[in-house]
Amino acid sequence: MTDATQTRPAPDRHVPDRLNSRAARIFKSWEALLLAVAIAIFVINSFASPYFLSAWNLSDATFNFTEKAMIAFAMALLIISGEIDLSVASIIALASTAMGLALQYGAGTPELVIIGLTVGLLCGAFNGFFVTVLGLPSIVVTIGTMSLFRGISFIILGDDAFRGYPASFSWFGQGYIYWVFTVEMLLFVIIAVIYGILLHKTNFGRAVYAIGNNPTGALFSGIRVARVKFILFLLTGLMSGIAAVCLTSRLGSTRPSIATGMELEVVTMVVLGGVNILGGSGTIPGVVIAAFVMGLVTFGLGLLNVPGIVMSIFIGLLLIGVIALPRLWAMAAERRKP
Amino acid sequence: MSVLKKLAASAAMAAAMIATPAFAQDDVRIAIVVKALGIGFFEAAAEGAEEAAEELGNVEIIYTGPTDTTAEGQIEVINALIAQQVDAIAISANDTDALVPALQRAMQRGITVISWDSGVAPEGRQLHLNPSSNPLIGNMIIKLAADHLPDGGEVALLSATTTSTNQNIWIEEMMAVMGDYPGIDVVATVYGDDLADKSYREATGLMQSYPDLDAIIAPTSVGIVAAAQAVVDADKVGQVNVTGLGLPSEMAGAIESGASQSFAIWNPIDLGYSATMLAYELSQNGAEAAPGAEIPMGRMGTLTLDENNEGAMADPFVYDASNIDDFKSIF
Numbered sequence: 001m002t003d004a005t006q007t008r009p010a011p012d013r014h015v016p017d018r019l020n021s022r023a024a025r026i027f028k029s030w031e032a033l034l035l036a037v038a039i040a041i042f043v044i045n046s047f048a049s050p051y052f053l054s055a056w057n058l059s060d061a062t063f064n065f066t067e068k069a070m071i072a073f074a075m076a077l078l079i080i081s082g083e084i085d086l087s088v089a090s091i092i093a094l095a096s097t098a099m100g101l102a103l104q105y106g107a108g109t110p111e112l113v114i115i116g117l118t119v120g121l122l123c124g125a126f127n128g129f130f131v132t133v134l135g136l137p138s139i140v141v142t143i144g145t146m147s148l149f150r151g152i153s154f155i156i157l158g159d160d161a162f163r164g165y166p167a168s169f170s171w172f173g174q175g176y177i178y179w180v181f182t183v184e185m186l187l188f189v190i191i192a193v194i195y196g197i198l199l200h201k202t203n204f205g206r207a208v209y210a211i212g213n214n215p216t217g218a219l220f221s222g223i224r225v226a227r228v229k230f231i232l233f234l235l236t237g238l239m240s241g242i243a244a245v246c247l248t249s250r251l252g253s254t255r256p257s258i259a260t261g262m263e264l265e266v267v268t269m270v271v272l273g274g275v276n277i278l279g280g281s282g283t284i285p286g287v288v289i290a291a292f293v294m295g296l297v298t299f300g301l302g303l304l305n306v307p308g309i310v311m312s313i314f315i316g317l318l319l320i321g322v323i324a325l326p327r328l329w330a331m332a333a334e335r336r337k338p
Numbered sequence: 339m340s341v342l343k344k345l346a347a348s349a350a351m352a353a354a355m356i357a358t359p360a361f362a363q364d365d366v367r368i369a370i371v372v373k374a375l376g377i378g379f380f381e382a383a384a385e386g387a388e389e390a391a392e393e394l395g396n397v398e399i400i401y402t403g404p405t406d407t408t409a410e411g412q413i414e415v416i417n418a419l420i421a422q423q424v425d426a427i428a429i430s431a432n433d434t435d436a437l438v439p440a441l442q443r444a445m446q447r448g449i450t451v452i453s454w455d456s457g458v459a460p461e462g463r464q465l466h467l468n469p470s471s472n473p474l475i476g477n478m479i480i481k482l483a484a485d486h487l488p489d490g491g492e493v494a495l496l497s498a499t500t501t502s503t504n505q506n507i508w509i510e511e512m513m514a515v516m517g518d519y520p521g522i523d524v525v526a527t528v529y530g531d532d533l534a535d536k537s538y539r540e541a542t543g544l545m546q547s548y549p550d551l552d553a554i555i556a557p558t559s560v561g562i563v564a565a566a567q568a569v570v571d572a573d574k575v576g577q578v579n580v581t582g583l584g585l586p587s588e589m590a591g592a593i594e595s596g597a598s599q600s601f602a603i604w605n606p607i608d609l610g611y612s613a614t615m616l617a618y619e620l621s622q623n624g625a626e627a628a629p630g631a632e633i634p635m636g637r638m639g640t641l642t643l644d645e646n647n648e649g650a651m652a653d654p655f656v657y658d659a660s661n662i663d664d665f666k667s668i669f
Contacts, residue, residue: 049422057421064414163435163459174439251409253435260408302418307375308405 030274030326034289037322041293045300052303059180063250065269065295066184067243068262069287072269073195074239076287078232079270080199080212082279083138085127085233088240089262090149095119095244097153100162100254109168116248117241123149124237128230138233146263153256162254173250184246188291191239196284204228212279269294272319293318365398368617369419370610371412371429372403373456378587379606379669380430383455386610387428393636394618400424409433416440419449426450426617431458438462450621454613460646464620464627467613467641469604471650475557475583476511478602478654480519482581483553486599490521491552494544496565496582498532498558508557525551530561537564541580545572556582562601566592586657586665593662605655606669612638612651 045052052058071088078085098119099112107115123145130141175183199205207228210218219225248254273290275282294315301311370387372380384401391397400419404411409432419427420443427444431437431453441451441462451458454467470478483493497505509527516522525548530537537560545551545568554569556562562584569578570592580598592598615635619625625633627647632640641649657665 051421051423054421060417060421063417161433161435170439247410250439251413251433251436252439253433255409255433255436257408257433258436259410261406262410298414299418299421302414303421305400305402305418305422308403308411308415309375312405 030322031283031286031289033325034272034274034286034293034322037318038289038293038296041296041300045296045303048300049303052300055180057299057303059182059185061295061299062182062185062188064298065291066182066188067246067250068266068269068294069188069291070191070243070246071236071239071262071266072273072287072291073191073284074232074236075266076270076273076275076282076284077195077199077205077208078138078236079267079275079277080279080282081208081229081232082212082215083131083229083232084142084267085124085138085236086142086263086267087123087127087145087149088236088243088266089259090146090153091120091123091237091240092244092247092259092262093153093256094123094149095241096248096254096258097156097162097256099244099248101156103162103165109166109171112165112169113172113245116245117238120237120239120241120244121234122237123240124234125230127237128233131233132226132230150256153258157254157256163252165249165252170249170252173246173248174252184250187242187246191242192284192288199284204231208232209280212276212281265294268315268319272322365396366394366426366618366622367398367400367422367424368426368428368614368621369400369402369424370613371415371419371427372401373430373432374405374407374411375403377669378667382606382665382668383430383610383613386607386612387614389607390611390614390618390636394615397614397618399614404432407432409436412437413440416444420444420447423447424449426452426621428452428454428613428617429458429463430455432456434459435462450617452613452617452620452627454609454616457648464647465616465633465641465643466646466648467609467616468648468650469609470652470654472507473511473514474650474653475602476508476513477515477518478656479508479555479557479582480512480515480522482600482602482656483555483579484519484522486579487522487552490523492523492525492548492550493553493555494525494548494551495527496537496541496544496554496556496558496561497527497529498561500529502532502558505557512555530556530558530564532558532560534560534564537561538568541565541568542572545569545574545578551578553579553581556580556584558582559584559588559603562598563588563592566595566597569597570595583654585669586662587667587669589657590662590666593657593659600656600658602654602656604651608638608655609651611636612641616641 095116099116102112102115127142127145130136131138172183177183177186207223210223211225211228215225247259269290270287271277273287297314298311370384387399391399402415404415412432427449438459438461441458445451451463452465453463457466495509526544528540528544530540541554541564554565556565562580562582566580569575569580575596581601583603584601589598589601612635616633619633620627629643629645631643634640638652643649
């Protein structure tokens with residue numbers, strides 16, 4: 001059998017991430033463009049502030065994006081499949097509140113982590129149930145659960161806070177693996193690799209693209225669409241749980257307002273990373289670069305003491321610019337055609 | 339990804355080579371970190387900080403804060419300030435506890451950290467500057483009424499809810515100093531629940547029940563506005579003076595109509611000024627933040643720290659016809 005396959009060249013089973021090959025070229029250049037933007041920002045920052053090129057400062061800066069990026073990877077898959085989860089920040093709030101509550105009953109670090117991840121998974125399952133079993137639109141469901149999950153936190157905590165997490169728990173959000181490399185950075189890298197493999201190297205990943213491009217077609221070609229989507233919601237919930245552990249550990253306390261507004265930053269990161277908001281295309285390396293771009297921009301502007309509102313404007317312009325550029329390219333290419 | 343890794347590695351190497359960036363900083367850099375930018379109260383505090391900087395001469399003020407009032411946003415700001423090696427951070431915190439790890443890191447790297455207005459837990463700062471204190475507020479609200487009643491008279495209290503902690507403490511403190519104001523009688527205490535309509539009805543009721551009432555003291559920003567409106571509507575301007583704690587922007591009309599002679603609240607300019615002075619004293623003049631310490635803060639006198647390293651700046655600032663126009667646009 002091995003001889004037979006070796007003598008005959010294997011048939012080309014490569015299915016491009018987008019069916020249109022011209023679009024695929026633009027898509028590839030998108031990441032190149034993003035990388036160029038990231039490098040440009042890095043260089044500009046180095047010149048703009050004497051404090052930028054310091055290992056410790058750059059290490060601190062990674063906290064600006066590591067937690068968001070963890071969720072962004074799962075969100076990328078969800079958006080590629082044509083769904084979205086806007087409740088991720090509220091899942092963080094609920095998972096963090098659950099951990100704080102468990103702490104009051106004497107839970108140790110391992111229990112806290114398990115509870116955080118479990119609550120994340122349960123919230124993901126809750127979203128997934130309404131979207132895949134009842135067939136409701138995910139944007140509606142998750143806008144609802146966005147209020148619901150955080151609402152529960154507010155009911156439990158009110159204007160109070162859980163504090164007094166054990167010292168060993170602070171390792172996740174404040175610990176260092178080696179020199180300036182934080183625990184969160186390691187998690188970020190591991191999760192990025194896992195999602196990269198999951199999306200680009202497995203049948204599951206192929207199914208995600210197929211569903212995003214044509215759910216009906218995917219269904220008729222034997223993909224269990226509902227199951228794949230349910231798993232994606234579970235993964236997003238789990239990632240929110242991991243982010244909740246990191247963020248709670250970093251803050252050393254829980255308030256119901258924790259991570260407010262983070263869902264939009266996560267979605268921004270995903271879209272900036274080249275994932276089509278309508279589903280069907282996108283890559284994990286793109287999201288990784290987008291995470292760095294957003295982290296470097298906010299930190300660089302922070303070093304120059306640029307007010308937060310100007311930063312938001314900058315991020316907005318960056319997002320529109322990076323999205324519009326390939327589109328303009330495509331239009332220009334169209335015009336050049338005879 | 340690999341390119342980024344290389345970049346990160348080269349950045350780390352560059353950092354190691356430069357070690358300490360040769361960057362002469364003559365000025366003392368004090369960061370005023372606020373809950374969120376674009377709030378009049380904090381803009382005024384920044385003005386006060388600039389005033390202190392001018393007085394001190396060699397101080398550069400970095401006025402900054404996040405866009406939303408989130409702890410995460412403030413932590414990003416704090417990280418950027420740590421990276422810049424500022425001399426001091428004076429912060430009005432969005433979260434008592436969540437900022438502690440970030441601020442502790444700042445202190446470990448030699449940065450002076452104080453909180454003002456909205457405090458940080460004791461382990462996350464060297465001292466906290468309160469705009470005022472409960473005894474000072476309790477005394478101020480009765481003094482405001484008594485100042486316009488040289489021959490004594492009847493006053494009534496319009497509070498928030500029966501369970502409002504702050505208001506109850508202030509009223510208690512007020513009752514404790516009543517001996518200093520002979521001839522002033524507190525005839526009633528009513529509760530408007532911090533609702534405009536209920537406060538209005540309670541104030542109207544007070545004027546009907548006590549026809550000789552001379553003043554209504556409302557130590558709540560909702561109650562004071564409602565009471566002033568009730569006095570205007572009852573045509574009792576000049577007979578009943580409304581006073582207490584309120585916001586200049588909301589009370590400007592009452593001052594203009596004469597329903598209120600004067601009222602009090604903290605002065606954000608003084609607050610920013612004092613925070614800057616304290617940060618400078620701690621970071622440059624070797625002042626020690628310890629219980630019982632007395633730290634000078636320029637024209638605002640000295641701050642005395644209690645067992646939690648907290649101190650009260652001053653009496654609440656009195657607003658009347660002479661200065662309301664300057665403040666009504668601020669907060």
